[in-house]
Amino acid sequence: MPGARTHWHRHPLGQTVFVTEGIGLCQRRGGPVEIIRPGDRVLCEAGEEHGHGVIGPTRSAALAYGPRGVRINAICPGTIATPMVDAMITNGELDRARAETGQAIERLGTAEEIAQAVLRPSSDGAGYVTGIAPPVDGGCTAR
Structure with a gap:
């Protein structure tokens, strides 16, 4: 691809x-x-x-399926407070303080924040949006 x-x-x-x-x-x-x-x-x-x-396949799929009226987008999340991440912290696989300081806003993201980032480009009001993969990472990629 x-x-x-x-x-x-x-x-x-x-x-x-x-x-x-x-x-x-x-x-x-x-x-x-x-x-x-x-x-x-x-x-x-x-x-x-x-x-x-993630970005290349998202763009390729958007180009391939756009003529059929299908919009393809992706989200590139940072470290999100989920049961999986909580287990990693508990098991010592991830240091919470280090993960938080890796984000410009110095906290983990929430599942709700990711859901909101997914909903807007998926909505009918964003019908012209396709082929994007925005970072939703608390500013990690801005560093």
């Missing part, structure tokens, strides 16, 4: 990608392209150069 991964990038605190729906691509610099599916978790260490595909 053309443009199926983002540009090469790094995160100073590392990044964990959780796949909850759909299929994506992930690659560490110099490594093989990995197909990631629901239930997969990809850990990118601090400073590790990598790319992952």
Whole structure:
């Protein structure tokens, strides 16, 4: 798929990608392209150069299905306070303070905030919106 991964990038605190729906691509610099599916978790260490595909497939699908009246969008969330994240904090897999300071607003997001970010571009009032993948990450990508 053309443009199926983002540009090469790094995160100073590392990044964990959780796949909850759909299929994506992930690659560490110099490594093989990995197909990631629901239930997969990809850990990118601090400073590790990598790319992952959400934006490219979203745009490709929007172009392919737009003529049929289907709009395709994605959300690129930050760390969200969910039962899964709570379990990771409890099990010592995630340090809450570190995760919060990785966000510009210094707190975890909520499921309700993600739901609101999904609803607007999906609404009838946003009928001209397709092929987008905005970050809903508390300003993490602004850093």
